[in-house]
Amino acid sequence: PTRAIILIDMDAFYSQVEQVRLGLTADDPIVVQQWDSFIAVSYSARRFGIRRNEMTVLEAHERCPELRAVHVATYAPGQTDYRYHAHPDRQTHKVSLEPYRDASAKVMAVLSRPRHGLAPRFERASIDEAFLDVTEIVLARLAERFADYVPPGVAVRPDLPPAIDWTHAGRVITAADCEDAVALPGPLADGAPDPRDEPTWDALQLRVAADLCAEIRGDVLKELGYTCSAGIAHSKTVAKLLAGRHKPNQQTLLTEAYRLDFMRTVSFGTIRNLGGKFGDEVERELGITSCGDALRYPLAELQAKFGDESGRWLYRIVRGLCDAAVVPRSKTKTMLASKMFRTPLRTFADIRTWLGVLSTELFVRLSHLWEQEQRWPRTLVFTSRNPTATADRSKSGPFP
Template sequence: MLSSCRGSLAMKRKDDRIILHFDVDAFYCSVFEVENPALKSVPLCVQQKQIVVTCNYEARRRGLHKLQLIRDAKAKCPDAVIVLGEDLTKFRDASKALYRFLRGFSWNHKVEALGFDEVFLDVTDIIEYNLQILAEHKQPQPAFFHLHRSDPTSGFVYDATNIPGHTYPQNFSLSASLSGSDDSLLLRLSLGSHLAYHIRQQVEQQMGYTCTVGISTSKLLSKLVGNLNKPNAQTTLLPPYEYEDNGALGNVASFMDAHDIGKVPDIGFKMTEKLRHYVLKCSLDSGSSIPCSERLERTTVGDLRNLPGLNAQVLEEILAGPGMQRGVGFKTWCLLHGIDDTEVAMARDFPKQISIEDSYRCMNTMEGVLRELLTLSTSLLHRMRADLTVEVQVLDGNHGQKKTRQWLVHPRTLRLSTRPRPPPGADGNRARASIRISRSTSLPTFVFNLAEPVELLAKRLVHESLVVLFRHLHPERRGWDLSLINVAVTNMVETAGTSKSAAGRDIGKMFKFREKTSEVPGSVKANVTSLIQTNNIGAVNTMAASRAPALDAIAIGSEDQLPLSQSTQLSEAASTWDESESDEQCFVGICPHCDARVPDFALAAHLRFHEVNI
C-alpha cells in the first residue's frame, strides 16, 4: 500500500494530488429520512437485533449513541423513533446511487468506495486544469470553475479569494498567505475546497443527503481531516505540510500528533495494543507521572512519534509477528508522519469479489454449519444477481422485445473461510480469535442459471461444493468450534464487452472454466441429505438476501459497525463493492487438487495451473 520510507520523509511525500473524501452524514438514518422527510426533525434510531446500530444527530443531541441497547435508548429518550435496519437492500441501493452520482464529477475515473457511506475522489486533473485557466486568464472575481474541458459553459461561479468551509489550522486568510513556497499547493487545495463545496450542494439538492468532506493530498489525510467538523461541513488541511526551516512542525505533523493511534487508518487493534504497551513501558522507564490506565486508554501519535530513538526499524521489531505483513514498521512510520501514497482506485462497474459472512458465539455442530452454509449461500447468490447482472432487451419469438437479465461478469473462484475459536488456556480464558483459514475451488457454472430459483441453486452449491471444502478445512467430525464462516466468490471475468478483460460473446469461451471440485464421498452426500431433510434446512430465512457482505476493520465506513447479539453477530454493511481482508488476518488457501497450502492471493493462479495441466 505504501512505499517504503527508508529514506528522507520529505522525499516520500506525494503532495501533487488533490483528494476529496466524502462521508454521508448518519447514512442509515439519512436513507430513511430521504424516504420520509418528516423523520429529519425527530430522534431516529436504526435497530438491528436488539442494538442501536446508528442514530441521527438529533438523537445524539438527546444522549443516544451507537451500539446502545434498544431498551436503554427508549428509556433515555421515550419519543425516539425506532426503525428496523435488518434488510440492507435499500442501503446498498442508496450507496450505489451515491457512488454513481459522485463518479459523474470525475475526469480520471479515480473513484473509490469505502463502505456504504464513504467515497474518495482524486480530482487532481480537474484542479490542474482550473489552476491553469486561473493563471492564464487572471479571471476577475468572481471566477468560473470549469467542470468539463469540452463545454466552457458547464461549471459554477466561485470566489477565488477564500476557502469555503473550515480549515486546519483555523483563522486562515488566503490572500494573506499567498507569499511562500507553498503557494501552488495552497491554490490547488483552495480550488479543491470549492469543488467539494459545489459537489456537496449537488448531492443535497439532487439526492437529499448531506455530506462531510475532507480535502488534502492523500486518502489518509483527507479522511482524517474531514472528521474535525461534522455534520454537513468540510475541512481543508492547509500547508505547510513539511517541517519549516526554523524547525517548527508542519501542519501535517501537528495534525497527526493529536490523534489517538487507534484512530489512524491501517493501524488495527492488535497493532494499537502493542504500540500502547510500548509507550507505557517507555514512560515507566523514564519515570513518567502519567497513570498507566490513562496511558493505555489514550496514546496519541505524538506520544509515540516523539519517543527517543523511535524509528521504522524499532517499529518493525515491535509489530512484527504472525499475521503481520513484512515491512509493517516502515508502513506505520509513514502513517505516523501523515505519509500515504496509496492511489485512489479506478472506478469500476462490478466488484472484485462478493463476500458474505456471519460470526457466532458457538458453532460446533455439523447441523448448525449446514444451516449457516445454506443461509450464507442463498444470500451470496442473491447478491451476485443484484450486483453482477444487468437488465437488457432481447427479441422474443414473435419478433417483439422482452426484458431479461444477463451476467456482466462471471466469478471463477468459490472460497470458504472459517475462523476456529482457540481452545481455553490454563486460566480458562480463550485468546482472541483472529486467524482465518480458507479453501478455494472453481465456482460451479450452474450458479449462473438465472432461470433456476436461488434457493435450489444454494442447496446444490452447499451439497456439491461447500461441504467438500468444509471437510478439507475440518476433517475431524467434532471438536472444532467456529467463531465465523465466510463464503465468497472472487476472480471476476467479464462475459462480454470491449475491455481487455472481457471474454466476448463466445459462449464456449464464457463457460470454458469448469469446476473441478473433488467428488463428494457417498457417505458424506447421504449424511448431508439426511441432515438437510431432518432439520428442514431448506426453509431458508426470508431475511437471507439481506445478509451483509464482510468487511475488515480497515476498509470500513463510518456507518459500518454492528454489535453482538445474544447468539450471533452479523457482519454489518460491508464495502459496497468488495471485501478485502485485514492485514491482521492470515489467509491460507488449500488447493483441492494437490492439497498444497497456498497464500490466498495466489490461489487463483495456482488453480489455473491445474486447469492447464489436467
C-alpha cells in the same frame, strides 16, 4: 504536482436512508434497529444522548419520546423479496441490508461522475465512504482560472498564486484548531499575518478542490437527499482524519503549512493500521498514545525498534505523509448469504425453510448485480457448521 484528495463520508448513512424512505426530515430523531440493538443513530437522535450499543429501545424512548425506531428490512419464509416487517423475529426472519447497498450504489455513481469532462480517480472505501483523487480536475480548473499558471515541472511559473479567499471553503484548519501547535520562532508583530497562512500553489490547489467537493456534496443532497461530510488534503490518510473532524454536513481542509501541527493532535487509534496489533506494540514499546508523542523519535530509532519498513512507515504516517494511491476496488468476486442460529436446526424441514430464505436473498442480490454489471456466478458453495464438529462441511457445484 501535489495531489488533491477528497474523502467523502456519508452522515449516519443507514439513518439517512430510512429518513428519506419514510419522508422524514433531518430534524426527526430516528434509529435503525437490528433485533435488540441499534446499528445507526441519526444526529438528531444523538442530541438526546442516544448511542449505539449503549441502551435498549425502551430506554432510548424514555430519553426521546418522539424517537422513531425502524427495524431493518428482513426476509421471511415464503416471501420472494425483503420487506419491512412490523415485528420481525430472529428465529424466523433474516436481516437484509440490501436497501443500504442500493442507496450506496446510487451515491457512488454520483461521486464517480465526470466533472467538466474529467472523471476523478475513485475508490469505494466502504458502503458509506469513498476516496476521490481530483488532482487532474483541479489542475485543469487552475489552468482555466489563471492564465499565467504553468503546471509544476515547467521551468517558468509564478512564485506565488493570487491571494486565496477561504470563504465558503468549509472548515479550514489553522493554529487555533491545533492545541499542540509548535510556536513560531519569535512573536509576530502587531497585525502581521502568520507566515503559515501565506498563499502557496499547493494551498490554492486545495482551495479549488474545496469548491469541487462542495459541488459533489451538493449533487448528492439534491439528487438523493443525503448529506455527507468530507476531508480535503494532499493524502488519503489526512483526508480520512479530516472527514470525521467536523460532522455532520461539513467539509474540512488542511493545508501543508499546518500538517505537522494537526498531526500532533491525532491519536494512534484513528489511523488505519495503528489501531490494531501494531499500534498496541508501538504504544507498549514507546509508552506513547498520540502522533505528537511519536514525532520526537528519529527515523533510525523507529527502524531499529520496528524494522526498516515498519519503522519508516511509522515515521512518515505520524507526520501525515502518505503516498497511497486512490485505486478502484476490484469487482465483487464472491457473494454470501448466511445465517447463524442460536438454537441449531434439528429437522430437514427447518433446513429446507432456511435454504429457501437464503436462496431468496442471494437471488435478489444477484439480480441487482446482473442489472448493473451483467455478471452471473459460475460456482455455488454450500457450507454448514455443526457446533459439535471440528470443521465446517462444504459442497460445491455449477451455479444453476
